[in-house]
Amino acid sequence: MxxxxxxxxxxxxxxxxxxxxxxxxxxxxxxxxxxxxxxxxxxxxxxxxxxxxxxxxxxxxxxxxxxxxxxRMKNALGHGGASTAHWMQQPRRPGGHFAGIQFYEDNIDTAKWPYRLQSPAGASMAxxxxxxxxxxxxxxxxxxxxxxxxxxxxxxxxxxxxxxxxxxxxxxxxxxxxxxxxxxxxxxxxxxxxxVGTEPEFTGYSVEVEMADPDKLVPGRHYTPTGMYTYQQPGTVAMVDFDGGAFHRTRPITLEHVQSVLRHISGADVTVTTLKLATTWTDRAxxxxxxxxxxxxxxxxxxxxxxxxxxxxxxxxxxxxxxxxxxxxxxxxxxxxxxxxxxxxxxxxxxxxxxxxxxxxxxxxMRPSRSSRALEAIMRDLIETRDGATYFAERVWGLSLRYDLGGCHPLVGRSAPDFELADGTRLGERLRNGKGLLLGFDPAGPLQALASGWSGGVSYVASDARDKLGLSAVLVRPDGIVAWACEVAPDQEELAQAASRYFIKA
Ligand SMILES: Cc1cc2nc3c(=O)[nH]c(=O)nc-3n(C[C@H](O)[C@H](O)[C@H](O)COP(=O)(O)OP(=O)(O)OC[C@H]3O[C@@H](n4cnc5c(N)ncnc54)[C@H](O)[C@@H]3O)c2cc1C
Known part of the structure; x- marks a missing residue:
């Protein structure tokens, strides 16, 4: 067993x-x-x-x-090479999108994220x-x-x-x-x-094709009166056909069908000569x-x-x-x-x-309707504002993640900042053992005794850090989420109470 x-x-x-x-x-x-x-x-x-x-x-x-x-990889934006460089150091470039509407990195107000430190894990990637x-x-x-x-x-x-x-x-x-x-x-x-959830409105297609007349398609993403398609040369096409999801997994994906959907959505009289690869998906949620x-x-x-x-x-x-x-x-x-x-x-x-x-x-x-085009125009306006770009970056990059764990410090429930400790190691490296971590920035503080004896083993580290973000101590769960943080002399009772949600005293 x-x-x-x-x-x-x-x-x-x-x-x-x-x-x-x-x-x-x-x-x-x-x-x-x-x-x-x-x-x-x-x-x-x-x-x-x-x-x-x-x-x-x-x-x-x-x-x-x-x-x-x-x-073997490229970064989330399609630039080749290693992409672990921090987002704050990148030149102007798209940061991601919402329904194909781009936001740009240099439009993002990073001051809204005061608890993010530079880290080898600071950027999204692909x-x-x-x-x-x-x-x-x-x-x-x-x-x-x-x-x-x-x-x-x-x-x-x-x-x-x-x-x-x-x-x-x-x-x-x-x-x-x-x-x-x-x-x-x-x-x-x-x-x-x-x-439980909502049934699909469309069948999505991801296909790799050869076409007799590829120039009839304009590269990029296009909303049309009948759906949406994106075309990347030489022959990678994604299409969204608002058929209520009727086609998905009900019939084989043939060349003729792909050509017919592509003509219907793009309005271009293209001829598909080879279907190399095809898959479908839906918006069933x-x-x-x-x-x-x-x-x-x-x-x-x-x-x-x-x-x-x-x-x-x-x-x-x-x-x-x-x-x-x-x-x-x-x-x-x-x-x-x-x-x-x-x-x-x-x-x-x-x-x-x-x-x-x-x-x-x-x-x-994305719906092929006048109201959706109107909505798209408004979303474009919003995403171009600094607050808009920042909001979308938070959601798309996952920075808005915060569990409701109680506790009054704004870091509680969020991913722990990747503190660089006095010996050059980082908090992220200290979590490799899969254990919780109590980090005290004042070595003379009273925390060590508290950390010992918690179930599952909570590592205790007392160290100065390059940037402490105004904190005096932080308790990090094994999954890297902050369970407790404080900026003044640690309140031991408050810490013990926060820890008791995740660990028991042996
Ligand atoms: C076109 C496309 C693009 C996507 N792009 C992104 C993206 O950019 N970013 C992103 O975050 N997500 C993306 N996703 C979603 C992502 O691929 C899935 O959410 C992810 O693969 C889920 O991982 P999983 O391990 O839960 O399930 P799966 O990847 O589906 O793995 C399930 C595994 O279980 C096996 N299995 C199934 N049934 C059984 C059984 N009865 N017994 C034993 N084994 C079984 C399967 O063979 C499979 O190996 C995309 C999805 C699609 C279709």
Missing amino acids: HDVVIAGAGPVGLFLACELRLADISVLVLEQAEDPHSPLKQVPFGMRGLSVPTVEALYRRGLLDDLTAPQ TTMEHIESVLAVRAHAMGVEIMRGYSVEGLDQSDSGVTIRAGGETFHGRWLVGCDGGRSIVRKAGGVEF FQATTYRNGRVLLAGDAAHIHSPLGGQGLNLGLGDAMNLGWKLAATIRGDAPEGLLDSYCTERYPLGSQILDWSRAQVAV
Whole structure:
């Protein structure tokens, strides 16, 4: 029997497996696909934008260097080469978009983010699904995660003490089961969790084609009276056809069909001569009503799906894994405070909901209607203002992430600043062991005694820092989120109370 069985070796399942192994939990991953490779996981359709919280999570686990091998990635804006340079040091360039409407980095008011420090993990970036999965799989193997490919989870039964899982004609037992098996999750269905949301308005197409007359299409993104398309030379096209999602997964994607949709949306009489690669998607936006039912948990697309507009799904899923791993590990060890595991859903569900709405709002701008063109014009005006660009950057880059953890300091619930300590190390590096961290900037302070004896092991570091941001001490959870912070002499009772939400005294 394994402590945890994970269904699905996608990026979320693999990252969660690494998080659990970091805490010495035994993990089995069951993956339906025999072969992890697919052309859809490679450039161009496999490109995935990673938001700042995702990059920070990978950095805090020592995975960022593996991911940023320069030949294999480019930054989120399409510039080649390593992209870990801080956003504040970049020349003028687009910072991202909302429904295709760009905001620019030099229009962003970074003074609104007083707690962000320069960091190797300070910028969003992009990679391919193939690359991130392979980096995570290598790490998972090295950490002793057992991955069984060719095993499709078909059903489950849970009891008070564990879960029995049927996969590939065999039976497996885990004390817990986590469904990371994507949008059509069997674990979610068999685990009895409802999935609710809004039905699709369109079928989206990502296709790679050869055309007899490519000059008939203008490169770039275009809203037309019948939909939207983006064209990148030599032959990469994305299209949105407002058919109510009717085509998606109902028929084979043929050359004739692609040509007909492209003509219909672009209004250009193009001739497609070769269909090299094609996939469809929709704006169906659904979320599990809970991320936990007994010993069955959900993470990633298994818990929430939405259109890829704005590229948030992978980020949301990896954030789920970072939030869940240490909480589930503490629960298995028996040293989790009451309610810690349930805080996974309490913290992550509202965030998932927000992201689903973010994708829905983009659909409202994209509809082929006069009112949507009017909305687009207003959004363009707003995004060009300094406040507008800053707002969109916060949302797109993930900087607005803040859990409602109580506490009166504005940093509580946010990602910890990457303090550079007196010995040259950074806070992010100190989190690689997956433990909590109590950082006191006054070595003579009384915090060390408090830190010792907390369950799961909270590292204590007393050090000066290059920029303390006016703080005297900070307690950081294993997932890099600030649990408590103070600017004056630490109130030990307040600290102990904040810590008691995440750790128990041994
Ligand atoms: C065109 C497109 C562009 C996108 N761009 C972005 C982007 O830029 N940024 C971003 O953040 N997100 C983006 N996304 C979304 C992102 O790809 C997903 O949110 C992400 O892959 C979810 O990861 P996951 O591990 O939860 O699920 P998946 O990647 O779907 O992995 C699930 C795994 O479970 C396996 N599995 C399924 N069923 C079973 C079963 N019964 N038993 C065992 N194994 C099973 C599957 O084979 C798969 O390996 C995009 C999506 C699309 C379609």
